[in-house]
Amino acid sequence: MKFEKIFQNNEQWIAEKLKVDPEYFKKLAQGQSPEFLYIGCSDSRVTAEDLMGANPGEVFIHRNIANMVISIDLNMMSVLNYAVRHLKVKHIIVCGHYECGGVKAAMTPADMGILNPWLRNIRDVYRLHQEELDSISDSSKKYNRLIELNVQEQCVNLIKTAAVQEAYKERGLTVQGWVFDIHSGKIIDLKIDFPKILQGIMKIYDLHY
Ligand code: CO
Numbered sequence: 641m642k643f644e645k646i647f648q649n650n651e652q653w654i655a656e657k658l659k660v661d662p663e664y665f666k667k668l669a670q671g672q673s674p675e676f677l678y679i680g681c682s683d684s685r686v687t688a689e690d691l692m693g694a695n696p697g698e699v700f701i702h703r704n705i706a707n708m709v710i711s712i713d714l715n716m717m718s719v720l721n722y723a724v725r726h727l728k729v730k731h732i733i734v735c736g737h738y739e740c741g742g743v744k745a746a747m748t749p750a751d752m753g754i755l756n757p758w759l760r761n762i763r764d765v766y767r768l769h770q771e772e773l774d775s776i777s778d779s780s781k782k783y784n785r786l787i788e789l790n791v792q793e794q795c796v797n798l799i800k801t802a803a804v805q806e807a808y809k810e811r812g813l814t815v816q817g818w819v820f821d822i823h824s825g826k827i828i829d830l831k832i833d834f835p836k837i838l839q840g841i842m843k844i845y846d847l848h849y
Contacts, residue, residue, distance in 0.1 A: 677723040706742030709797040736791040737820040802847040
């Protein structure tokens with residue numbers, strides 16, 4: 641895609657929006673109150689709004705390599721706190737995807753330089769679920785399963801935060817784990833049992849009295 645084409649596309653997009661509603665951008669500028677926080681992978685094939693059919697203003701979005709929720713990542717934690725405590729989103733979605741290059745890299749024994757500490761968090765997910773993963777002999781099934789377990793563990797990481805614990809108790813915020821199946825375009829709901837996970841980890845991670 642050429643640069644010039646992007647600006648042409650933009651003009652076309654503006655015209656289409658104004659045709660439907662001449663006040664479209666005036667309304668858009670007035671503020672946002674999205675119901676969802678979406679945490680997904682930076683992968684160029686997994687476009688959050690597109691795959692959800694969401695419009696501008698509907699989803700607050702954070703993307704990084706392999707949709708990670710790391711408690712010392714100031715970027716992620718700022719997005720989370722802003723979304724939960726100020727925008728008061730109702731649902732948080734962690735969306736992984738099959739064929740994730742970040743997860744692939746974490747399964748590969750290689751020095752990835754500056755990426756090492758980031759990928760280490762995915763290697764830790766492998767270690768947590770080593771028994772299950774090592775029992776899968778088919779390498780592509782193992783790869784898919786690690787992608788799913790990584791989503792699950794990032795949901796757990798969200799549940800460990802004070803903002804999420806507080807919003808859950810006060811207004812029933814939910815955490816959803818999804819995998820985008822890049823082969824079919826389908827969103828697969830991993831049906832993460834939020835209350836059960838919360839119960840299981842609160843003895844150690846409770847931050848909210
Ligand atoms: Co990815």
